[in-house]
Amino acid sequence: MSLVRVRQCIRLGGNSKPILKSLICGKSFSTTDTIRKAASRSEKITTSFNLSDLPTRALGDDGQPLPPLGKWREDVVSHAKMDNLQNALPHLDTAVLSPAEEQAEVDRAIAAGIIPSSDLSREVYTNWLRFPDCILLTRVGKFYESYFEPARQLSSILNIKLAQKSYKGKDIERKFPFAGFPVAALDKYLKILVQELGHTVVIVEEYDEEGSIAYVGKKLTAATGPKERRVYRVVTPGTMVDEGWLDGNESRYLLAISLGRDNIDLDGKKSTKMTLAYTDASTGEFFTKDTTLANMEDELARIAPREVVLDRSLLSLWQDNTIRPNPNIGIATTDLFNLLQVLGVHVSFADPYQSPPLWSSNILPSDIPSRPRNTEGIAIALLRHHLQYALRESMPTLTQPSRQVSEAQVQIDAATLQALEIRHALRPGGLVAIGERQTISPVSSRGTLLSVISKTVTQSGHRLLIRTLTSPSTSLEIINSRLALVQAFHDREDLRAELRDVLRGIEDVMRIVQRFRGQRGSNRDIWDVGVWIRTVEGILNRIKGELAYEIQNDTDRAGSEGVLRLQELIGEFQPLGDLAKKIEDSIDENAIMWSSAPEESEDGDEDPGEAMIANEGDRASSKETKESKKDRIDREKQEKEDRQWWILSTFSKELQAVHEELATLKREKEKLQSELAKRYATPNLKLLKGMRYGYHVQMTSSEASKVEKARSLERIGGTSGKIAYFAHGPWSALGAKTEIAMETLSIAQRRAERDLRNMITEQADKIQKNAELVDEIDLTMSFAQNAKEMGWVRPELDDSNDLDIIAGRHPSIESSLLQSSRTFTPNDTHMNSSSHLHIITGPNQGGKSTLLRQTAVIAILAQSGSFVPAEKARIGIVDKVFSRIGARDDLWRDRSTFMLEMVETAAILKNATRKSLVIMDEIGRGTTLQAGVSIAYSTLDYILKRIGCRTMFATHYHELGRMLAYGDDRNGREEMGRKGVEYWCTDVDEVDQAFSYSYKLKPGINHQSHAIKAARLAGMPESFLQTAEDTLKHVQKTGRFDPPSTVSQLKNT
Secondary structure: OOOOEEOOOOOEOOEOOOOOOOEEOOOOOOHHHHHHHHHOOOOOOOOOOOHHHOOOOOEOOOOOEOOOOOOOOOOOOOHHHOOOOOOOOHHHOOOOOOHHHHHHHHHHHHHOOOOOOOHHHHHHHHHHHHOOOOEEEEEEOOEEEEEHHHHHHHHHHHOOOOEEEEEEEOOEEEEEEEEEEEHHHHHHHHHHHHHHOOOOEEEEEEEOOOOOEOOOOOOOOOOOOOOEEEEEEEEOOOOOOOOOOOOOOOOOEEEEEEEEEEEEOOOOOEEEEEEEEEEEOOOOEEEEEEEEHHHHHHHHHHHOOOEEEEEHHHHHHHHOOOOOOOOOOOHHHHHHHHHHHHHOOOEEEEOOOOOOOOOOOOOOOOOOOOOOOOHHHHHHHHHHHHHHHHHHHHOOOOOOOEEEOHHHEOEEOHHHHHHOOOOOEEOOOOOEEEOOOOEEEOEEOOOOHHHHHOOOOOHHHHHHHHHHHHOOEOOHHHHHHHHHHHHHHHHOHHHHHHHHHHHHOOOOHHHHHHHHHOOOOOHHHHHHHHHHHHHHHHHHHHHHHHHHHHHHHOHHHHHOHHHHHHHHHHHHOOOOHHHHHHHHHHEOHHHHHHHHOOOOOOOOOOOOOHHHHOOHHHHHHOOOOHHHHHHHHHHHHHHHHHHOOOEOHHHOHHHHHHHHHHHHHHHHHHHHHHHHHHHOOOOOOEEEEEOOOEEEEEEEHHHHHHHOOOOOEEEEOOOOOOEEEEEEHHHHHHHHHHHHHHHHHHHHHHHHHHHHHHHHHHOHHHHHHHHHHHHHHHHHHHHHHHHHHHOOEOOEEEOOOOEEEEEEOOHHHHHHHHHOOOOOOOEEEEEOOOOOEEEEEOOOOOOHHHHHHHHHHHHHHHHOOOOEOOOEEEEEOOOEEEEEOOOOOEHHHOEOHHHHHHHHHHHHHHHOOOOOEEEEEOOOOOOOHHHHHHHHHHHHHHHHHHHOOEEEEEOOOOHHHHHOOOEEOOOOOEEOOOOOEEEEEOOEEEEOOEEEEOOOOEEOOOOOOOHHHHHHHOOOOHHHHHHHHHHHHHHHHHOOOOOHHHHHHHHHO
């Protein structure tokens, strides 16, 4: 029943209308307990029956037996765990209550005593009705609180205290539970609730009279009466934007999938078109791409989305947890559902044709111009509507999407990304917490290609590196342009070192701009944008200076590739100096830096870092008297008050007028204080404002005797102590005027802050363009740094189908060997139309798989625009990279090791083209010898006859050579066999019963696997090794597989 829609109908005092309308069971906090509480006040009806009269199966409303429960699904958590329904958001419920219905439900709950009759309880219960399957956090002052039954769950999940409050309901005292935590702890608990446990969290904020979120500790909301509260955000895994714990090196994509019609391909097979729209809400990156269901798993592996959005019309089908074939939907939908379940992706639903219900008049409608008519329009609408539902008032304006074309990128399927260990590696012992639920998994980033070659110094540059490695370019123009820039930085080591140092301190500007687009961000963010612009200008000036110096000293270099490429790079930047100047002229830098500093220490504590710069003698000689310390505290308090005005008065006439008014009031205060001190001869008299006495006059007790007869001063507080306090009418009036002026100035400064943010967002396109160029600089300098440190060379690329690599190396393995002072054995690979398929044999542990992987990795690096680990490389453009390497199974999808091998091989044979690069290892090893050889031969035959792509095929089936006509002819001459095939092998070197792997390729076929030698290295027992050797010798000699006893007898004879 955990995913079946039900209607809760409870009789309350004769009223049979439902308390909660059309909820989703199993995830609602209120379903069970609300019914129990309400039922306690309902009429009790006793019914007698015989057990034998009960049906043997549960019956539905129509009296027919209910179907059995479907198979277990990971995304449906048991009721005992009280987890939230993470795959069905409340706004997708078809029964959205109208305001009148909501009010009626609230009134019934109050009448039933379920909630107290108060404004806050009405707000909370209304939001509870709207979001029954989410964790609801309501801002109350300095705390986020949860009430009623949701509070019990929150307390249990976060292990925080559960409290109770009493109230009167219908003359009966009742209690309701509540739990909460400080506002400052929100990020901490959001990480637990959303990222680690997969809950959806609704945040209800308090707003001030300006419509901004109320600041903690500042009296910006109304002092009395109801405060304005409304839903600020619905936090889901794919819509987290500026939480402090997010990893800036990783993109957090929200992916929308739109299903199209079935098409018939050239082979007569049906394929379902799909359109993907995905964005990182924190940076504004926005892409669309057309694909098919067959490529969906590969796209998900490349994009790695944190959340997937589907059409709401599929919700009821998704809730059918059997996900069995349904005649009402296509097979494609069922297959997509199964894939999303297997991958464990967080799934949400939205309506592409209608904006979600937001229950607020302050939120603009989604910017969907009209009803979407194609799959791309539907995918974009799904994405926008879900973002609007989750981010609401902070919904950023999405730019036009960048449309990706499959032919423009190297297609790397999911199996190849994993086999080549591009981003992640399956490695026991490298256990790390990954994914939304942070479960322990043997997936590690250590030793991957990304971890080895990443020398980027900015977060955005690292994100670009990930996108580049997972989808390299197929355009010669783009690749050669990047290689030229890498070469330019490679040849200018001093320039590269200086620019890398500068980039280390640069901000992730697009995250800042995206915060401004969503009406978020701090004053420091505004200043950081100005600093970023000036830093970029400094980078450009440094490059210009380098080029000017080179041309001045060698005029022939003016036309060199490096100079021209750097000049082209400089010319692509957009001018933003005017914006930076406006920011600098508008902001007090000292005030900004001060507001970003750590909070002040308590009185009497040493300032942070003071011990580092002060000597013991200095501290002893600089001890302050109590009075001088008090003066310092007063001075710092005044400085703190002055520094809150971080926008300079010159920004606008409004600010200048208010600043002048406030300065006039301060001068009047100083004048009044001076006059009073002089009139009553009380030099220690001060006009102050405090929490206890408000605006008051303060002096010492000894001075108080001088003003006993003063009519304008009225003593307040106690008469004992060293300090005396007085009320003074003129000072109270002046203080009130000052407070009003400060509030007016605060409002004017917030308006000016919004104006500055708007100035930045108006230049967002230019900033984004420059940010992309800065990321390109960071990426290419990273490639150049790798080339310099590891001795990599610039590859040559062309449109041929050749592949020539001299002394190629595997970057990850070479890096690992260098850590233990060992060297990597390089190998050559030469492929052309007459030798495009290489069959590689050799001993176990002899380096065959390494050779296959390094060839694919070198091709990926070259088309990413990087130098490559080789002495020389010339590579014809590769459109797709495929691999079938390693032994593993996929039991969840009912695939044994051999079946998974066949599935991946079938994908290669169906999708590879003449320009593809295929690496295959041990095809056919998971079955009998005869069947395995047959499958391996058929694979090679198919590639030779129908595809003709560059292929490296490692195997222990040396019989394949004879099947492909390789061997000696009748005259003893070597026959190379089928056209397009070459044979290479590795071997072992043996001296005095000791051996070592040579790892060096040589022509021919190695008929020995040397498996027992590998077993010896693995530490097998000596008796095991002896038996294995005896058995092997017998089988090789006789060709018979006799039992061990027979082998032993034959040996003894």
